[in-house]
Amino acid sequence: MAVGNKEEVVVEEIVNARTDKREYRRIVLPNSLKCAASMDVNVGAFSDPDGLEGLAHFLEHMLFYASEKYPSEDSYSKYISEHGGRTNAYTASENTNYYFDINSDGFEEALDRLAQFFINPLMSADTTMREIKAVDSENQNNLLSAGESDLTLEFSFFKVDIDLTDAGHDHMQDIVGLLFKYISLLQQSGLSSVCETKFHYQDKIQPINYVVSISPNMQSGHYPNGAEQLSSDNVRIFWESKKFEGHTNMSEPWYGTPYSVERITGSMIQEWILSSPNENLHLPARNVFIPTDLSLKNDLEKAKCPVLLRRSPYSTLWYKPDTMFFTPKAYVKIAFTCPHTSASPETEILTNIFTRNDSGVQFIIQSKVKDPAHIDLRVEEFLKGFETKLYEMPNDEFKSNVNALIDMKLEKHRNLREEAGFYWGEISVGTLKFDRKESEIAALRQHTQQEN
Numbered sequence: 001m002a003v004g005n006k007e008e009v010v011v012e013e014i015v016n017a018r019t020d021k022r023e024y025r026r027i028v029l030p031n032s033l034k035c036a037a038s039m040d041v042n043v044g045a046f047s048d049p050d051g052l053e054g055l056a057h058f059l060e061h062m063l064f065y066a067s068e069k070y071p072s073e074d075s076y077s078k079y080i081s082e083h084g085g086r087t088n089a090y091t092a093s094e095n096t097n098y099y100f101d102i103n104s105d106g107f108e109e110a111l112d113r114l115a116q117f118f119i120n121p122l123m124s125a126d127t128t129m130r131e132i133k134a135v136d137s138e139n140q141n142n143l144l145s146a147g148e149s150d151l152t153l154e155f156s157f158f159k160v161d162i163d164l165t166d167a168g169h170d171h172m173q174d175i176v177g178l179l180f181k182y183i184s185l186l187q188q189s190g191l192s193s194v195c196e197t198k199f200h201y202q203d204k205i206q207p208i209n210y211v212v213s214i215s216p217n218m219q220s221g222h223y224p225n226g227a228e229q230l231s232s233d234n235v236r237i238f239w240e241s242k243k244f245e246g247h248t249n250m251s252e253p254w255y256g257t258p259y260s261v262e263r264i265t266g267s268m269i270q271e272w273i274l275s276s277p278n279e280n281l282h283l284p285a286r287n288v289f290i291p292t293d294l295s296l297k298n299d300l301e302k303a304k305c306p307v308l309l310r311r312s313p314y315s316t317l318w319y320k321p322d323t324m325f326f327t328p329k330a331y332v333k334i335a336f337t338c339p340h341t342s343a344s345p346e347t348e349i350l351t352n353i354f355t356r357n358d359s360g361v362q363f364i365i366q367s368k369v370k371d372p373a374h375i376d377l378r379v380e381e382f383l384k385g386f387e388t389k390l391y392e393m394p395n396d397e398f399k400s401n402v403n404a405l406i407d408m409k410l411e412k413h414r415n416l417r418e419e420a421g422f423y424w425g426e427i428s429v430g431t432l433k434f435d436r437k438e439s440e441i442a443a444l445r446q447h448t449q450q451e452n
Contacts, residue, residue: 018200019327037107038099038211039114042219044092057091058135063098064089065127067116073127076113084404085110086208095216101208103407144254158230169241176269177276180232187227189283194290201294201327203415232273233266294328305434306423318427322416331420335428390449398449409441 048055064087066073080087085102098117102110160179162168168175204210248258302323310317322329341351390398413419426432433439 017202019325020202037101037111037207038097038215039118040215040219041096041098041118042094044094044096046093054135056096058131060089060091060096060098061131061135062123062127063117063121065124066122067113068120068122069116070113071122073124076110076117079106079113080110083110084407092216095219097212097216099208099212099215101206103404157236164241169243172239173272174276176237177272177274178279178281180269180273181276182281183230185281185283187230197291197294201329203417205414231266232269235269237264291328296326296328306427318423320420320423324413324419325416327416329416331416333420333424393449395449402444402447406441406444409437409444 043056045053045056064074064076066075070076077087080100080102083103083106085100085106087098087100089096089098098114100110100114162175162179164172164175244260245258248260250260251258303320304323306318306320308316309319340347342348393401413422423434426434426436
């Protein structure tokens, strides 16, 4: 969703996935800002002046503090969290992105609070010094790890890495020529159908992740065919070898790595292509699992819950048709139960290592003063404090939290994988309570503060 006042509307077609029923509108505001639940500013670290590296990142931090309309420090983040949401931002090479999610009843004010950052921000001397130190420390830590980005708002790299033997080093031009011959095969193969299928039937993701992914793309509004860009006139070649020692004329400033730069024209690469050996290049055999018919079969029995189709001494088979998303997808979950995995303590440990899937709350303790046993006491103190806070919480605040929890449980599954994961959880533990959400919501609506 995009909003703005007295905006200049740029009319252009936006291609939706076939299963995407959401409406989109690209709006260019008079000051070139584009806002949604994510706001993307077309200025980033590349705009930092010499000697002031980290300035864009510093500004990102500072805007979060306060504005003339909302002068209380950190009131933006507090408002978002109090209304069931979260907020964050990042500074990239060419853009800075601010985003949040929130319960629907708090969205309008949250958007206004975000907008005030760019209208009348407040930057006190105290917060300025705090953030200068924090951002400078972060910038110094990131400086030696910084490298050339693979993606900007204007371009991106399609990378091909080739490891060469000594013989391959002597035939670099032939290898580059063969690479472009194979790229030509790919360009003529029509493999774009796979990408089109992925686009049109993509799963929905969390709204906060979705808006962050699309708002930077709204900066350009032009998306060329990637395969067409892979040409000999649009390539950069990095050739690395110890054989170049003593034959370079430049040195990069951070690690002192020696290198040279030479211009290679498209016509030179075309000569390499023509002179490369004939290796009978060909595409792999047709993948029979790439679908061509994506029409849905009409299932007359629209089961709302999983149905047990088969049970044997060795297996059970559950099935549930898709009654919500109507996409040409299936989600298959297979779980093996083996009695030998618990035959001895050794087999249990080995099985756990082999199938390890850590979850839940984890603690990492780095202290020479307190041992790991101390964490039990701290956890118990936290739980007691949490219980006390529940009892002392004002009734209206308690009801607000309960309603926020109900709203979370009322959210529908975003895709087939999420829905299947819920049902599989009930099947795997044997509870088979497929209406768990509905019963929990009913219980929450009857719950009182005294019952905690």
